Amino acid sequence: MPDPLPPYRTTVQSAWLDYNGHLNEAYYLLIFSYATDTLLDAVELDAASREKHQVSAFTLETHLCYLAEVSEGAEVEVEVQVLGADEKRMHIFSEMRRVSDGAVSATAEMILVNVDMTTRRTAPFRPETRARLDAFAEASRAKPWPERAGRAVRGVRPAAAA
């Protein structure tokens, strides 16, 4: 089993707020993006490995649920879980909590794909990366499947249009 990934922590900056006076929807995702980088660092997709092996990971798809407002100056932490991986994709799920009260402010489910940066096309993970992803996924199996994973937006189309 790999060492568990420590939660990513950051403090909400004033530049991340919008006219509603709270963390803007896009900056929740920026925080999730930084949290994902801590996972990538732990699976040999860190900066040195990216440079040496000319690989990287691109996000293909993301599902966000916004559960609570977050204010300027709030400290938040993000826990990133690997739900699965195949030869070139990883499926991850992240939960953002306010440090002050532990309230879950948002969740993000993502698919990332491995990319050969010499061609910018998808390519299989390096074996070292795949092995670490599989170990993280194995460790996740001890935890309950996240309630908000696999979720689709449910429409509010008026009945007449159904």
Place this chain on the structure above:
Amino acid sequence: MPDPLPPYRTTVQSAWLDYNGHLNEAYYLLIFSYATDTLLDAVELDAASREKHQVSAFTLETHLCYLAEVSEGAEVEVEVQVLGADEKRMHIFSEMRRVSDGAVSATAEMILVNVDMTTRRTAPFRPETRARLDAFAEASRAKPWPERAGRAVRGVRPAAAA
């Protein structure tokens, strides 16, 4: 029928790039967020109405599909469609295209909810807002349902974990 919403256009700024040298996942969403604002302006959720009636719209849920890389300096346009609305929620779908070649670079499906800003709790839309949303939704019915609406992230969990 309302006048169709003109596409929102912007140019990708260098601050929006990441270490892969392309538009970062979060900044696609920032562009979508600005595009949503043009819709809000058109349904009486503009700045003056928000102030006067102490209302706003908060995003509850977002599904993003990343389809093509976008480079610094690229001009993109976003078309926002209203797929439906009920007494306090709207369901929208946005498509981002590169202006240079028309390629779809990303899509965003969102649910937004009306909020009473005196309590910061959800509340029914003002009738004027609801009427405009319904008119936009009616206009959308002439178009095919977006291929990527209603999509969930499909896992890549190894078979052994199923």
